[in-house]
Amino acid sequence: MAESAMNHEEKLDKLAEVAVRVGLGLAHGQQLVMTAPLEAVPLVRRITEHAYKAGASLVTTIFGDEQSTLMRFQHGADDSFDTASKWLYDGMAEAFRGGAARLAIAGEDPNLLAGQDPARVARANRARSQAYLPALELISGFDINWTICSFASSAWARAVFPNVSEEQAVAKLWDAIFAASRVDRPDPVAAWGEHNAELRARYSMLNAKQYSALHFRGPGTDLKVGLADDHEWAGGATKAKNGVVCNPNIPSEEVFTTPHRARVEGTVTSTKPLSYQGTLIQDIAVRFEGGQIAEARARTGQDVLQKVLETDEGARRLGEVALVPHSSPISASGLLFYNTLFDENASHHIALGQAYAKCVRGGLSMTEAELEQKGANRSLIHIDWMIGSDKVDVDGVNADGSAEPLMRGGEWVTKAA
Template sequence: MSPEPRAAFDDPELVERFADLVVGFGANLQPGQVMAIGSEIGKEDVTRALARSAYRHGARYVDVSYFDLHIKRARIEYAAEDTLDFVPPWLGERIVELGNMHAARIGLTGPAHPGLLAGLDPNRVGRDQLPAVRETGPVVNARTTNWTAVPCPTRPWAALVHPDVDPQEAWVTLCEQIVHVCRLDTDDPIAAWRERADTLVSAAARVTDRRFDALRFVGPGTDLTVGLLPTSKFLAARFETVDGIQHLPNLPSEEIFTAPDPARADGVVRATKPLVLGGSIIRGLEVEFREGRAVRIDAEEGAEVLRSYAARDETADRLGEAALVDGDGRIGALDTVFFDTLLDENAASHIALGHAYAMCVEDPADEARINQSSIHVDFMIGSPEVRVLGVGTDGAETPVLTDGAWQV
């Protein structure tokens, strides 16, 4: 018998290289900073590698917070209905204090226990939105922390993404894909990311310079117009803190994005990929907007979960982000549904219900108008068949993204 194929993330040297890329470039940890890592039970090996790398990079302290989805399931099954949206104050205070300390932060994405919440009452599932806390948005907007979110492969996730092969082959394939999309298969991953980031920053500047009044998405089942604010600007995922520390908030990142006018979204949009939300999978999603609000949320599976999120507060059913993804990125070319928002949103253009990023507007008057909701839920609406048009104040339409290629 031939030996069982070995996955990239079974190689300690590769895991350490991955950790160094995430810590030293993605989060760009500075000597003396506190490093916070948000992880999940099932991701211990990568978490420990990140901690080792953080201390090698001069971290003052590494604070790891593990979330256990099994405990969340127990809460949803058995807790009293009126307690499900209770969030202990110290969870929010932790992120606020990390901001006060100008800490570095890393979040690990990718489902470690896919399907664990299946079969539960979706209304109850939507009430408990942990591990997300509402304090994260204001800390991000304050730009006090240098942070990144990165995928962490697990064997259960591999089986979800590649169900038609044996578990070991699925594990090997998912690990290879993550190595590829993170550009760890290049001679110099940091140089490769700098080059890609430069390309995206240039595209963001070109779209911003057109000062469109709105974006229109047109494709199968989709005709949605999203209004923009007068000073909405597009950014690529290369941020800078108030202390001048550059970081990639998503690694990998293939998008440019902006803050839309939460009062202006009209039409129907059909998701082009499944959405994983709070441990639940939403498939076949279709949303109708009228005068900014999501007035209809339907899906083949899991609609009630998103409806519950959209009812969380006064503006949770309005948009807080519109993002464009071209066809030159590494994720979309894999033609794989990852069931992970970080990867799937960087494979296709997307919009988000909820909180907006204040750095995406240039005028304080517009900043006062952006969505301040406590949620932020991205879902993917782009594909090669979905055209993106820029709409001028006179109603004239200009192609922006066609067949995955920039037209501006």
């Protein structure tokens, strides 16, 4: 079928197929645990169909309703905000221990809680993060295959395209999602195969180098990000511990690894706004000392940023550093998506908080103490923010202090092998 001949329904079906075959690599007999916003029902049903065709033993979708979430803030008692549905997250963890795969459909209204009491929002988030931690550890530790893809909900579309009608906004957001997810290609599954091969060539090169640090330089940025001992770069397809190869993010353009929690020095300025729980945090400027944020400012949302940094000890340290060429499709769109899945794939980024165990060699079978020994950070949060642009250069720094140019003007200096 020619690209131009695909209508919306066909693209939606291709997205579902990519989510199941590329994203999850779902194996015959696996249960699938899906989470989705209510509005995403049409995509949920297509994914459910592809999952059963791929041999799923059972697909269970937990729908989230943002209007119900809002009602808690509007009508709930003040003493209610430290409660989370731990029983549900523990159930999900049990499903993963039993071998279930995990698919999340993103499509949140980035402004849902914008008008609510930030202290209550923070309490609810904290309770939720703590309750979710056991399930999240099984996911981020790749005990099972998992993926995230997205649905163009109307509230999200309105936020990305505020100056057109809602109908146009939704159509434009779908175009962006389909393009970034490689679903508008004649053979999306094959396109993902090529893309994964390119990312693999790139991270293999970086793994061979074993730089001791990355050095970012640009307007307002002069930052040395020390890398964890035995750090491992990753990107695109990942083999989970259950042996299944999955693509945890649809789309994904980054190669990323684990910084050393105690070896980050210098200043860095964000290059795109960070949308966090309905608050836009703009022009973040931060100074690191000994791996820790010693000073943090933001032009907007500074109080929310401060609250985030106070979450726990690890919230002031880095858990991820990622490289994304400025020419990546999502960056080229020039859009701000208010959604990490997209925005982190538009630019180099660093993440406050939790590190990925898989980005330390042998890390997936290490204890927490062993991971910390290597320099991997630990926190309830993992918040990515963008530090790349065509004006940011990146050097790889060797153990002896010598530097090699990695990226110039936002692009790789060498072609992927």
